[in-house]
Amino acid sequence: MADKKTIKFEIVTPERTVLSKEIMQVTVPTQDGEITILPEHIPLVSILKPGVLEIKSLDQSMDIISVSGGFIEVLRDKVVVLADTAERGEELDEERVATAKAKAEKAKAEAINREDYDLSAVAVRLEVVLARERALHKWRKLKNIK
Amino acid sequence: MAKTKEISRRIKSISSTKKITRAMEMVAAAKMRKAIEAVLRTRTYANLSWETVLHLSAMANGNGELRHPLLVSRSETKKVAIILITSNRGMCGAYNAAVINKAKDSIKIHPNVEAEFILVGKKGASVYSQKQIVAAEFPKSDVLNNSSEVVPIIKMAIENFLSTKYDKVFVAYTDFVSAAKQVPRVKQLLPVDINAEDEYLGIVGDPKVSVTKDLIAQKKEKHLAGSTGFEYIFEPSPEEVLDKIIPRLLEVQIYQALLEANASEHSARMSAMHQATEAATDMVSELTLFYNKARQAGITAEIAEISAGANALLD
Known part of the structure; x- marks a missing residue:
């Protein structure tokens, strides 16, 4: 295993560095669909859309x-x-995700009723919330928490 | 007696000034802590994104077919814009003067190039009196909450750059190194160009970690070279990715520059006010000494007068 290739992975937001470590592979949601990056991938630049990143660490944990x-x-x-x-x-809180989702869905319902409203902004927000929810569920499934 | 009265009045006025400067020092210290926190949080993101943009520009100016208008340098530089970030208020030592002078110095080096200022923060208005042209003024809040404040600035910069009004856009700000050290800096924003003069190619933050051409070249060799050459793949397409990525990352750069400037401003103000408080303390103790001397001299003179009068009566 010693000579196995790895990727130096870093994810940062304007607020902080979320994760920085050596990994085996990562799956990211890009605009054209999900891609999985393994070591020795050719250089690539792409746009992400709201979604879930799955990272496989050296010890096979996710x-x-x-x-x-x-x-x-x-x-x-x-x-x-x-x-x-x-x-x-592990940072996602189920209760907060649920309220955020309810709020975003309500905003969307309101936006549909009112014609002059900017639907795209609301749709993006809902997408972000749904991505968070999906991440939470995946994580729970992974850790076998009900 | 007249003299002691005057001195005591001065002592009083200086001690009340001292109270004010001390309070301002405290306020600046509190604001500085917040500003430093903010600046350190976003620094990694800003630096990594600047690296990415520089890589992309290295490719755009290379022989690749990728040529995005924001990445390509023009053969001739006629007019440049300098986004000058200053504070809203004074009382911060040489903070504003330093960054303004730095910007003016870099204008002086290139006498054939016309320069226009885009001001952010009220104190930048002093360039009006120095016969500089100002294209626009933007307000700046003392505590930045999100990056939406920089959107109009970057929009104006990009529009004027694309319409060829400006051939280059710089940003002049004060880089925060530590609470005791701040460095004024001029950085080239547009076009994003790896071949810009070293002085203008900085990553914000500590100069020790700033990006140099060597580092980029090294990175290119280490990370990009391979059987397929240096080229990136873009998904969905180069145009789409660059159209989205570059304005966003420039926004981040300006936002970071504003945060650096804010942290520097509060640090500069804190140390200026600290010095003022110390100077006031020294002055008060000196004046107290004078006051006591004058008082003693007054008493001595009075006693001398009384005893002289008594002696005159005895004779």
Whole structure:
């Protein structure tokens, strides 16, 4: 295992560095769909959409991070994710996610009723909340918490 | 007696000034702590994103077919814009003067280039009296909460750059190194160019970790080279990615520059006010000494007068 290739992975938001470590592989939600990056990936730049990042560490354990959008830069042995916001699975609180979801759905319902309202902004917000929820569920499933 | 009265009045006025400067020092210290926290939080993001943008520009100016208008340098520089970040209030030592002089110095080096200022913060208005052209003024809040404040600034910069009104856009701000040290800096924002003069190619923050051409070249070799060459792949397409990524990352750069400037301002104000408080303390003790001397001299003179009068009566 010693000579196995790894990726130096770093995910940062304007507020903080969320995670920085050596990993085996990472799956990211880009605009064109999910991509999985393994070591020795060719350099790539892409736009992220709200979704869930799945990271496989050296010891095969998984990390779940929800992002609300941003960019990814893949270098030969390094991956940098510049996220707008990001939360690790263990930081997500079910209650808060649920209220945020209810709020976003209500805003969407209101927006549909009122024609002059900017629907795209509301839709983006809902998407972010749903991404967070998905991340939470994935993380729970992973850790076998009900 | 007239003299002692005057001295005691001065002592009083200086001690009340001292109270004010001490209070201002406390306020600046509290604001500084917050500002430093904010600046350190976003620094990693800003530096990493600047690195990314510089890589992209290295490719755009190379032989690749990728040519984004915001990345390509123009052959001739006729007019530049300098976004000058200053404080809203004074009482912060040489903070504003230092950054304004730095900006003016870099204008002087290039006499054939016309320069226009875009001011952020009220104190930048002093460039009006120095016969400089000002294109716009933006307000700046003392505590920044989110990056939405920089959107109009960056929008104006990008629009004027694309319309070829400006051939280059710089940002002049004060880099926060530590509470005791702040360095004024001029950084090239547009076009994003790896070949810019070293002075203008900085990553915000500690100069020790700033990006140099060597580092970028090294990174290129280490991380990008391979059987397929240096090229990045872009998803969905280069245009789409760059159109989205570059304005956003420039926004981050300006935001970071504002945060650095804020942290520097509060540190500068804190140390200026600390010095003022110390100077006031020295002055008060000196004046107290004078006061006591004058008082003693007054008493001595009075006693001499009385005893002289008594002696005159005895004779």
